[in-house]
Amino acid sequence: MFDVSELVQPDQGLINPSIYTDPEIYQAELERVFARSWLFLAHDTQLPKPGSFVQTYMAEDPVLVVRQRDGSVKAFLNQCRHRGMRICRADEGVARAFTCTYHGWGYNLAGELVNVPMQDRAYHDDIDKAKWGPTRVPRLHNHKGFIFGTWDESAPSFEDYLGDMVWYFDALADRYDAGLTLVPGATKWVIDCNWKFAAEQFASDMYHVPSSHASALVALIEDPAILAEFQAQSAAAPGRQYAGNGHGSGFALRPDLVPTQAGPDFDAWVVANREQIYRRIGEQRALAVNGHNTVFPNFSWLTINNTMRVWHPRGPGQIEVWSWTYLPKDADERAKQAVRTSTIRTFSAAGVFETDDGENWTEIQQVLRGHQARKTTFNARMGLGHERHGTDGMPGGVTDDMYTEMAARGMYRRWADLMSGLSWPEITDRDEARQQGEQEAHRA
Amino acid sequence: MSNFAAPPPQRRTDVDLATRYDIERFLYLEAELLDDQKFEDWLELFDDDIHYWLPTRTTRTVRERDLEIAGPDGAAFIDDDKAFLAGRVRRLASGRSWSEEPPSRTRRLITNIRPIRLESGEFEVRVNFHVLRSRAERHHDTFFGERTDLLRRIPQEPGFHIARRRIVLDTTTLLAPSISIFL
Ligand code: FES
Ligand SMILES: [Fe+2]
Numbered sequence: 001m002f003d004v005s006e007l008v009q010p011d012q013g014l015i016n017p018s019i020y021t022d023p024e025i026y027q028a029e030l031e032r033v034f035a036r037s038w039l040f041l042a043h044d045t046q047l048p049k050p051g052s053f054v055q056t057y058m059a060e061d062p063v064l065v066v067r068q069r070d071g072s073v074k075a076f077l078n079q080c081r082h083r084g085m086r087i088c089r090a091d092e093g094v095a096r097a098f099t100c101t102y103h104g105w106g107y108n109l110a111g112e113l114v115n116v117p118m119q120d121r122a123y124h125d126d127i128d129k130a131k132w133g134p135t136r137v138p139r140l141h142n143h144k145g146f147i148f149g150t151w152d153e154s155a156p157s158f159e160d161y162l163g164d165m166v167w168y169f170d171a172l173a174d175r176y177d178a179g180l181t182l183v184p185g186a187t188k189w190v191i192d193c194n195w196k197f198a199a200e201q202f203a204s205d206m207y208h209v210p211s212s213h214a215s216a217l218v219a220l221i222e223d224p225a226i227l228a229e230f231q232a233q234s235a236a237a238p239g240r241q242y243a244g245n246g247h248g249s250g251f252a253l254r255p256d257l258v259p260t261q262a263g264p265d266f267d268a269w270v271v272a273n274r275e276q277i278y279r280r281i282g283e284q285r286a287l288a289v290n291g292h293n294t295v296f297p298n299f300s301w302l303t304i305n306n307t308m309r310v311w312h313p314r315g316p317g318q319i320e321v322w323s324w325t326y327l328p329k330d331a332d333e334r335a336k337q338a339v340r341t342s343t344i345r346t347f348s349a350a351g352v353f354e355t356d357d358g359e360n361w362t363e364i365q366q367v368l369r370g371h372q373a374r375k376t377t378f379n380a381r382m383g384l385g386h387e388r389h390g391t392d393g394m395p396g397g398v399t400d401d402m403y404t405e406m407a408a409r410g411m412y413r414r415w416a417d418l419m420s421g422l423s424w425p426e427i428t429d430r431d432e433a434r435q436q437g438e439q440e441a442h443r444a
Numbered sequence: 445m446s447n448f449a450a451p452p453p454q455r456r457t458d459v460d461l462a463t464r465y466d467i468e469r470f471l472y473l474e475a476e477l478l479d480d481q482k483f484e485d486w487l488e489l490f491d492d493d494i495h496y497w498l499p500t501r502t503t504r505t506v507r508e509r510d511l512e513i514a515g516p517d518g519a520a521f522i523d524d525d526k527a528f529l530a531g532r533v534r535r536l537a538s539g540r541s542w543s544e545e546p547p548s549r550t551r552r553l554i555t556n557i558r559p560i561r562l563e564s565g566e567f568e569v570r571v572n573f574h575v576l577r578s579r580a581e582r583h584h585d586t587f588f589g590e591r592t593d594l595l596r597r598i599p600q601e602p603g604f605h606i607a608r609r610r611i612v613l614d615t616t617t618l619l620a621p622s623i624s625i626f627l
Contacts, residue, residue, distance in 0.1 A: 091502040091616065093511075185500050185519030189618035215541035219531035320617060325519070341523050350498070350521045352535055355543035355622035362583070362621055 002028075004420045010413035013381030013405060020194035021368050025419075026316035033297055033418045034059035036152040038161050040299035040310055041065045041075055041137075043324070044145040045181040046092070051109060054092045056322075057312045058149065063137060064088055064098070065147065066109050075137035075149050076111035087134060111136060144173040145180060154424050162295065163431075164396030165247035170281060171289035172303050177276055178330035183340050186322045189349040193361035195298055195313040196415075198321070201357065202292045202300035203248030204407035206239065207382065212356050219345075219352040220261070239402030240288065240394065245431060246414025248407025251291030251303070261305060262335075262342040269328070269335035284393070291402065296414055301326075306339050307347040317365050323347065380405045380412070389438060397438055454563040467559045467569055467595065470604045475552045478626055483533040486626070491596060491605040496529055498522035498611040498627065513612055521623055522611070532626075543624035549578045550625050559595075566607065567595040577625055585620035587627055589613040 002025055007016045019025055039058045046054050047067040054065050055078055062078035064087065078086050085102040088095070097114070098107045106115030113129040116122075137149040141158035143166075148158055155161065162169060173180070191198075201208065210231075221227040237252040257274060258267040270277075277286045290304040301308035309323035325343040327336050346353045367373050383404030391398045399406050417427045459467070477486040490496075498521040499514040514520060524532070535541045556572040575587040594608035611627050 089503070090505045090508070093504055093508045183519055184517065185502060185514045187500050187519050187521060188616065189620065189622070191621045212542065215535045215538045218538045218540070219528070219535040222527075222531070222534070337517075340517070344520050344523045345528055348519075348521050349618050349620070350623035352532065352541075355624040356541065358621040359543040 004416050007419075008412040008416050010409045010416060013379065013384045013409055015378040015380055015412065017368055017376065017378055018374050019415075020196060020365065021316050021374055023316055026313070028419060029313070030059050032421060033415060034313070036150070036155055036418060036424070037297050038141070038148045038150045038155065038158055038295075039297075040295070041140070041147045041149045042073075043180070043182050043326075044142070044147065045329075047073060049094065051094045051096055052092075053088065053095055053109075055088060055090070056310075057320075058137070058151070059313055062086060063149070064111070064134075065149075066095075066111070068109055073140060073142070073147055074110050075140055075147075076133070077135040077137075079134055080105055081113070081132045081134060107133065144170070146173060152424070156424055156428060160428070161245065162247070163245040164242070165244060165249065165295060167285070167395045168242055168247075168249040168289050168293060169295065171285050172293075172301060172308075172326075174281055175277055175286070176273070176328045176330070177280065178328065180326045181329040183325040183327065183343075186324055187344075187348050188320060188322050190314070190318060190320055191358045191361055192318050193358070193365040194316055195311045195319045196411075197361040197364065198311040198319060198357075199294050199296075199298050199300060200408050200411055202302075203294035203296075203411050204241065204243070204250060204292075204405055206241075206250050206252075206291065206402040207405075208357075208360070210235065212360060213353050216346065216352040216356070238400075239291070240392070241399045241402050241404050241407055242394065242396050243399075243407035243410035244396040244435070246296030246411050247294060248411060249289065249291065249293045250402040250407065251289055252402060254287050254290060257286060261346065262338040265334040265338035266331075266342075269331050273328070288392075288394070294407075294411070296411060302347065305347055305353075306343045321349070380408050384409075389441075397435065456563075456568075457561045459559045459561050459567065463561070463567075464557075464559055466603050467567060468557055470595070470602050471554050471557060471569070471571065473602050474606075475554050479550050479552060481547060483536055483626075487530060487533050489602070489604075489606055490526060490529065491607040492526050494524075494526050494529065494607060494609070496522060496524040496609050498613070498623075501612065501616050503616050521613075521618070522627075541624070543622050546580065548625050551576045565597070567593075567597075567604075569593045569595055573627070575625070575627055577620075587613060587620070587623070589615075589627075591627075 007019050041056055042054050042065045050067055050069045052067040056063055056065060063075050064078045065073060065075045068074055078088055080087050080100040082103055082105050085100050087098045087100050087107060104117040105113060108114045111134050113133045116127055119125055138153055140147060140149045143158060217227055221230060239252040241250040257270050260266055260270060292302055294300040298311040306325050307323055308326055309321055312320040312322060314320055325340055327339050345351060348354060383399060383406055387406055388400045389398060417430065474489055500519040500521060501513045504512045536544055539545055553574040554571050558570045560568045562568055570590060570592050573589060573591055577585040589612050592610045593606050595604040596607050598605050
């Protein structure tokens with residue numbers, strides 16, 4: 001057994017790296033973290049019509065997410081109740097029903113068992129089909145097109161689970177009148193690293209950018225003089241970081257919405273729609289919230305880079321990255337193509353930023369094969385004790401710079417609370433008390 | 445935009461042995477430049493309007509099999525023009541692209557070369573490939589699939605330019621941490 005209080009000490013910024021390697025801790029995470037949290041399942045635009053389905057995962061559990069005839073969405077385990085065969089073995093598509101290929105049990109779009117072959121002869125008509133449907137994901141929530149689900153009936157509502165993070169999430173989700181659409185198809189690849197490296201980096205880590213991504217801008221900008229100017233400007237830009245409920249967001253404050261990384265075709269569309277964006281989310285938020293984000297535990301996006309992803313855990317030492325490019329739904333074709341290509345070039349598995357992130361995480365995971373390496377305490381103390389909660393009217397715990405590990409500490413705090421087996425009401429009470437303490441300290 | 449989405453209907457004819465020989469020689473030269481990490485020389489093989497494309501694919505039922513490979517508006521691992529290919533080469537030369545510094549060792553096998561002469565005088569060449577990549581102490585990746593190139597004759601050596609390249613991997617989920625090499 002493990003003692004969670006010895007594994008992470010969020011208030012001290014101390015991490016015992018066995019949390020990235022220990023198989024027992026990993027199994028406990030599946031139960032205490034992933035089965036109790038709200039997880040991203042699909043975006044509305046992936047399910048365009050009745051019968052549209054995607055197969056995704058909630059941690060290691062395969063889940064079918066299906067558009068119903070009435071337009072609603074249901075989700076259930078992709079596991080037949082007879083002997084556990086996968087009910088559907090395509091990644092996505094349009095179906096009228098799902099038939100298990102092993103012995104032929106048939107399920108409708110809602111995941112109800114509707115057909116049992118030879119029901120009279122084999123079962124003597126003595127089977128209550130209503131009891132033998134696949135396990136339903138009991139709670140779903142659609143937040144502005146983003147569909148989340150949880151197995152935990154006692155988990156807080158999705159709104160309470162997000163807390164102040166909703167303000168940062170909506171800088172993406174609520175940005176345009178017509179909403180967002182995904183470029184069709186997920187890009188999927190495998191990295192040999194623990195899921196927390198990726199989730200934590202997207203919650204809290206602007207610090208790695210100058211070093212890790214030293215070469216990415218070389219690919220994007222040909223002229224060394226312009227490159228140097230750009231690097232100096234980004235280094236000097238002030239920034240902020242938000243942390244709360246285990247979530248995190250960090251960003252540089254920008255003077256304007258343009259230029260974007262996608263280039264002039266997209267910039268023209270943004271300029272034409274600037275007032276719309278300001279009206280929806282306010283000028284301050286539109287300009288400020290443009291950086292890295294994680295909704296605890298494993299859903300992340302980069303607001304300005306138009307990439308979002310889930311870090312599906314695959315054992316303590318491996319993840320599958322599932323990433324999508326998102327676009328304003330009503331942008332013109334040129335603008336859409338500009339975003340699509342620029343996101344692929346920067347943040348796909350061949351992206352000039354992304355490839356170097358994976359390199360760091362796999363190397364750390366390799367080093368952690370060592371016994372001494374797993375005992376060596378990690379330092380997550382950046383900004384500890386210097387967290388000025390100067391908020392600029394931004395909700396939640398916000399520091400006055402993006403170079404801090406406040407959100408990482410917040411993520412490990414939520415992780416520790418869940419891993420300790422605390423109930424959801426206990427966790428929420430603790431968080432509220434902590435936030436009140438922070439506010440009082442700020443007033444004093 | 446891609447030219448693979450709707451290839452114009454063209455009369456397609458077999459190539460003579462001499463042309464086949466030239467094309468094979470060209471493809472092996474390209475493979476050699478990549479495995480020898482002569483990326484600047486490699487870049488010279490491409491036309492200025494090159495579209496270098498590696499769409500993703502998904503597992504589909506038989507009925508929806510034709511939707512397996514992402515279309516020109518869909519997800520892709522790579523969707524480059526000449527300027528960005530040049531950017532990638534610059535990046536590799538910078539010595540700070542950490543997924544390729546220290547650099548990977550690659551070995552590529554180009555086989556089943558199927559050239560066709562188009563009415564336009566260009567050549568459409570399909571090949572099977574298997575690329576092995578070894579990184580650092582013991583990291584090992586393998587990439588395999590099919591490439592379809594559009595080749596144009598040029599008067600000087602090495603005899604062709606690559607005007608289009610579509611790469612289709614046989615995997616859906618890429619079992620590698622990155623594609624920081626060229627395929
Ligand atoms: S396992 Fe599905 S019908 Fe038997
Ligand atoms: Fe990064």
